[in-house]
Amino acid sequence: QVQLVESGGGLVQPGGSLRLSCAASGSIFRVNAMGWYRQAPGKQRELVATITSGGSTNYADSVKGRFTISRDNAKKTVYLQMNSLKPEDTAVYYCACRSYFWMGRSQKEEGTYDYWGQGTQVTVSS
Secondary structure (H helix, E strand, C coil): CEEEEEECCEEECCCCCEEEEEEEEECCCCEEEEEEEEECCCCCCEEEEEEECCCCEEECHHHCCCEEEEEECCCCEEEEEECCCCHHHCEEEEEEEEEHHHCCCCCCCHHHCCEECCCEEEEECC
């Protein structure tokens, strides 16, 4: 059993910043890629950013230049620094990770992420 514990969501004004954190624990020996997805009301879940154990990153076009993903491999923790937030960033943000079983597959493939967090709400509003 693997658990992903997210923290850092909340309410912020447009132009503000938030930092999300997600720690993986449980019976997962090595984590390959970790990342963040989000789902706004009435919309499909979409990729925000992912990062591999080697540090290779991938971002959605809508967040490039504003969001930064990073990770601490030893702690099996991934972070998402979100700057210049916009109302359209409002969504439930989900942490995801995948095991080394999926090594070699693109980190963009949502279907390769084995484990998901419960989600944390991010609301950008004045």
